[in-house]
Amino acid sequence: MTIPFKLHNVVKRYQEREVLNADHLEIPAGKIYTVLGPNGSGKTTLLRILALLLVNDAGSLEVLGEKVNWSKNQLLKLRRQMAMVTQTSYMFQGTVYYNVAYGLRKRRVPEREIRRQVEKTLEMVGMSAYRDADARTLSGGERQKAAIARALILKPQVLFLDEPTSNIDMASAAEIEKHILTINQNWGTTIIMVTHNLFQARRLADEVIFLHEGHIIEKGPGSQIFDQPQDERTAAFLRGETVF
Amino acid sequence: METILQGIKEGFYLVIQMDAEIVQVTILSLQVSLTALILSALIGIPAGAASALKKFPGKKILLNTVYTLMGLPPVLAGLLVYLLLTYRGPLGQYELLFTPSAMVIAQVFLATPIIWGLTARAVMALEQNVYDTAAALGASRRQAAFTLIREARMGIIAALTTAFGRVIAEVGAVMLVGGNIRWATRVLTTSIVLETRMGNFSTALALGMILLLISFLINLLIILLEKRTFRYDNTIQIT
Numbered sequence: 001m002t003i004p005f006k007l008h009n010v011v012k013r014y015q016e017r018e019v020l021n022a023d024h025l026e027i028p029a030g031k032i033y034t035v036l037g038p039n040g041s042g043k044t045t046l047l048r049i050l051a052l053l054l055v056n057d058a059g060s061l062e063v064l065g066e067k068v069n070w071s072k073n074q075l076l077k078l079r080r081q082m083a084m085v086t087q088t089s090y091m092f093q094g095t096v097y098y099n100v101a102y103g104l105r106k107r108r109v110p111e112r113e114i115r116r117q118v119e120k121t122l123e124m125v126g127m128s129a130y131r132d133a134d135a136r137t138l139s140g141g142e143r144q145k146a147a148i149a150r151a152l153i154l155k156p157q158v159l160f161l162d163e164p165t166s167n168i169d170m171a172s173a174a175e176i177e178k179h180i181l182t183i184n185q186n187w188g189t190t191i192i193m194v195t196h197n198l199f200q201a202r203r204l205a206d207e208v209i210f211l212h213e214g215h216i217i218e219k220g221p222g223s224q225i226f227d228q229p230q231d232e233r234t235a236a237f238l239r240g241e242t243v244f
Numbered sequence: 245m246e247t248i249l250q251g252i253k254e255g256f257y258l259v260i261q262m263d264a265e266i267v268q269v270t271i272l273s274l275q276v277s278l279t280a281l282i283l284s285a286l287i288g289i290p291a292g293a294a295s296a297l298k299k300f301p302g303k304k305i306l307l308n309t310v311y312t313l314m315g316l317p318p319v320l321a322g323l324l325v326y327l328l329l330t331y332r333g334p335l336g337q338y339e340l341l342f343t344p345s346a347m348v349i350a351q352v353f354l355a356t357p358i359i360w361g362l363t364a365r366a367v368m369a370l371e372q373n374v375y376d377t378a379a380a381l382g383a384s385r386r387q388a389a390f391t392l393i394r395e396a397r398m399g400i401i402a403a404l405t406t407a408f409g410r411v412i413a414e415v416g417a418v419m420l421v422g423g424n425i426r427w428a429t430r431v432l433t434t435s436i437v438l439e440t441r442m443g444n445f446s447t448a449l450a451l452g453m454i455l456l457l458i459s460f461l462i463n464l465l466i467i468l469l470e471k472r473t474f475r476y477d478n479t480i481q482i483t
Contacts, residue, residue, distance in 0.1 A: 053376050076384050084380040090373045093395060103381040154382065 002029045002065070004158055004190055005050055010059035012045050012214075020045045020214045022059070029157075032184050032191040034201040034222070037211035038237060043194040044162055046211065050192060051084050051160045064157065080107065083156040087163040089147030091135035096127065096146050099135045103154045121153040125179060141172030148179055159183065161193040165200065177204060198238065202226055210234045247445055255450030265427075270454055273431040276344050277412040278462075280351030284407055288356045289400060292363025293393050307364060313357035321353040322417030329421065342423040347431070350417035355407035362406065366399025367392055401470055405463050412459055432458075 005027035012020040020042040027033060027050075035043045048054035052063065052075055061068040063078050083103070092099050097118055104114045122128045125145045130138065138146060144164055151159060161180070165173035177200065183189045195201050201208065205222035210231070218225060218234050229235040258266060295307060327333050329341040329349070340346045374395050378388040393400065415433035422429035424438060432455045439448035 048376075051380060053379060072385060076382070079379060080382040082380070083382075084376075086373065086377075090371075090377040092377070092391065093397075102378075102383075106378075106381065106383045106387050150381065160380075 003027065003062075004029050004064050006062035008060045010049060010056045010061055012042075012049060012054065013057050018214055020049070020056075022046065022214075022216050025209070025216055025219065027190070027192065029190050030184075030188045031206040032180070032204050033193065033207045033209060034205040035192065035194045035209045035211060036198070036201060036237065037217075040213075041211040042214040043211055045214075046209075047084075047160050047162055047192065047194055050158075051082060052079055053084075080154075081156060082158040082160065083151035083154050084160040084162070085144070085147045085151050085164045087166055089143060089150075091138070091143060091146065094135060095132050096122070096130045096135050096138070096149075097132060099146060100150045100153055102150060117153050118149075121149045124152070125149045126175070141168040141175075144168055144172065144176060148176060152179070152183060155187060156189060158190045158192065161191065161195075163194055163196060166196060173200070180204060198226075210237070212237075248449070251446040251449035252453070254446030255453050258447060258450035259454060266451065266454070268427065269430050269432055269435050269451070270458070272344060272429075273412065273433070273455075274458060276347045276418070276431060277351060277408065280348045280355055280411050281404065281408050283348070283352050284355035284359050285404060287352075288359025288403070288407075289363050289393065291356075292360040292400075292403075293367050293389060293396075295360070296364040296367035297389060297392065307361070310357050310361045310364070314361045316354060316357065317416070318350075318354060318414040319416035319420065322350050322420030325350040325353060325417065325421050341421060342425060342429060344422070344429060346421040347418045347429060350421045351411040351414070354414060354417060355411050358407040358410060359400075359403045362403030363393075363396070363400050366396035366403070369399065370395055397470065401466060405466055408462055408466075409459060412455065412462070 003026050005025070007022045007025040009024075010020065010022045011018060019040075035046060037043050045054065049056050049061065050063070052068065052070075055070055064081055066074065066078065068074065068078070092102060100118045100121060101114045104117060109117075119128070119131070122131055125148055127142065127145050127149060130142060130146070135143070135146060144167075148164070159180075164180075165176050168176075180191055180193070181204065184191050191204075193201075193204070202222060208218070208220065208222050208225040209216060210218040210225065210229075210233075212233050217231050218229065220230075225234065226238065229238060295303065295310070325346060326341065328335050329338070329346050330336055331341075340349070370392055374392060375388055378391040383391060413433060415437055418424075418429070418431055419434050419437070422431070422434065424430050424434040430438075432451050436448045436451045436455075439445070439451065
């Protein structure tokens with residue numbers, strides 16, 4: 001099994017404050033990972049570093065088999081194998097079609113092929129009727145589905161999800177969860193998801209990474225972490241208590 | 245009041261009659277100001293976007309200078325260009341003084357800081373997640389920069405319309421470097437000054453009306469060119 005992500009002593013600071021200190025982390029391919037932890041534990045920072053959107057201050061990082069040197073060409077090559085959906089996805093000004101086609105256009109895919117792919121992907125997420133709608137007038141749920149389509153169309157090897165369903169109703173969230181499972185099972189896409197919803201994490205996660213104050217406290221199969229957490233801080237978090 | 249009404253009436257007839265000199269003056273005004281606008285946009289938009297997106301020493305001082313130059317007095321711009329182009333000036337050999345080219349240069353001096361400064365502001369108003377979204381979807385740095393400019397286009401259009409308004413309406417700089425020469429460098433604004441001084445108020449008013457009409461039509465054209473931005477109602481709903 002390939003290991004798309006290897007982190008060694010990766011540190012990120014904002015001014016003097018250390019927000020992430022991941023001493024060792026390996027993320028093998030093909031699974032669904034959920035990153036859990038209290039607010040401010042460094043979950044989004046970890047995700048953004050893995051997605052190569054944030055430069056670490058110290059430590060080494062290996063992504064998709066390459067030691068990251070942050071050169072322009074390497075960043076582009078690696079980023080083009082990954083995609084990301086955030087909590088409140090930014091929609092570019094224009095139609096849903098424009099947004100979903102964006103990534104393929106940047107890869108200079110012929111327009112006819114783009115049209116075919118956009119239509120297929122929008123149908124997959126049940127958004128065909130919104131093809132020509134202004135992306136900024138969509139409801140929260142529709143917006144997230146459009147963002148999922150915009151990422152899926154790229155058939156990424158890795159999909160990052162930063163609380164993708166935290167602002168939407170349960171029915172839309174269930175639909176998005178279904179898509180997450182489908183792409184993981186059908187395409188073998190590695191999914192790394194930050195969520196605050198423990199039920200969702202339990203439903204989806206093959207593996208859980210638990211963060212606290214920037215440190216990786218525990219990592220293991222979902223069943224193990226949820227049922228028999230090894231660390232008291234993980235157990236307290238899962239019980240809904242304040243973690244010290 | 246009577247003079248104004250009479251002037252408007254006569255002015256209206258002058259516009260309809262399409263007097264040869266008025267037509268020539270109008271066309272020259274448009275040529276000079278549109279050329280200046282295009283050149284300023286070619287400099288100001290990339291410079292504005294770059295100075296907003298890049299980190300470099302002296303960035304704040306540069307932007308502050310640009311913002312200051314947005315209020316550059318036209319007469320001062322005209323004087324600087326005059327000194328550059330005069331026979332003994334550094335660019336004197338090109339013999340551009342008292343030609344439409346000199347007027348274009350002076351107007352570029354006035355319009356570029358406006359487009360530069362307002363483009364920088366519009367791009368800086370965007371949030372980090374706009375870049376992140378583009379980059380995460382596989383845009384190269386250059387492609388992402390173009391996306392940022394596209395996302396800031398409402399502000400950039402405002403910059404273009406403001407800059408055009410400034411150059412088409414200014415009189416001091418073109419008067420100094422153009423010389424208001426009949427059939428050569430006379431434009432609408434300098435004609436208005438001249439006609440007013442000669443007491444031909446109706447002609448001056450007619451020229452003023454043409455100036456306003458041109459401004460209206462050019463702004464309409466800029467808005468129509470960016471149909472997509474205005475395709476949807478962007479008005480904030482106030483209840």
